[in-house]
Amino acid sequence: MRTFKLLVVGAGAAGISAALAAWDAGCRDVLLLDRAESMGGILPQCLHEGFGLTTFGQELTGPEYTARLAEKLAGTGVVFLPGTEVLSVSEERIAVLSRRGAVERLRFERLILASGCRERSIGSLPVAGTRPAGIFTAGQAQERINLRHQDLGDEILILGSGDLGMIMARRFTLGGKHVIAVLEQAVQYGGMARNHRRCIEAFSIPLRCRMTVREIHGEGRIRGVTAEHIDSGEREFIACDTLVTALGLIPERELVRGLEDRDWLSLVGNCHHVHDIVDSAAAEAARIGSLVGKRLAV
């Protein structure tokens, strides 16, 4: 069985930053792996600018930010294994990996988990009706449009005004689609002021606060929703052919469930807590990577 001093799971901004810092701190036996075929995590699908102001002193796109990290990584001896999913991690510090159809076990001394987060889906809300085609989470929509060049629909309703919801409202508008509105249950938008200015105000996209979706209509394909004004309880039908939900992100750490308090484990980036900006995820990961790397230095 292969053995590594440090195993880093997830090669998004956090995992790469942790691996780099551990290497710089003197650990010379680092394996970084990701189930995706390339590194960057969420970043490659974020084609908009707004990444890296603190770390690199300029606004980069997600792919540009990834390229900067990849360049740094190439200057180290960190081993990067793409297309490799960690299926389980045990108390005995053995990770079971699935790589190109084969299952492999490896032993590690320390583990840094950088597995990111997942999106809350429409299923988490008490919404009546079936689930016809045309309903996407914002992250799914972003990946399909930016990386797979798919056309998702023409009349778009967005539920949730966090950063992802606002960024996708702009993305659809730039793609020539009609964003009917962004509905938000709170009294004001949920994401950063910068994104409200750049994505909602700049494109005059209607933001309707204190509203939610109560029912989905359509067979085969969505044709509209019943929306509710939360304060008055009044309901209205909003026609749309696409519903995009941006209902929040949940740290993804199933892999280490029950092992969270082990002294050989550290969580970094969005699997630790959700970071609004990549620089903060990367800085936190680098700090922890450096501490772990010092302990493992030869």
Ligand SMILES: Cc1cc2nc3c(=O)[nH]c(=O)nc-3n(C[C@H](O)[C@H](O)[C@H](O)COP(=O)(O)OP(=O)(O)OC[C@H]3O[C@@H](n4cnc5c(N)ncnc54)[C@H](O)[C@@H]3O)c2cc1C
């Ligand atoms: C849509 C969107 C827009 C954003 N816009 C901005 C912005 O404009 N400016 C900004 O500064 N920040 C922005 N952010 C925030 C920032 O991009 C993220 O906080 C940061 O990139 C998260 O990095 P991460 O490494 O923690 O997670 P991720 O990038 O999600 O990486 C996690 C990685 O772990 C891998 N993985 C998970 N489980 C396993 C497993 N079992 N085995 C192997 N691999 C696994 C995944 O494949 C993934 O590659 C945005 C975030 C999103 C989602």
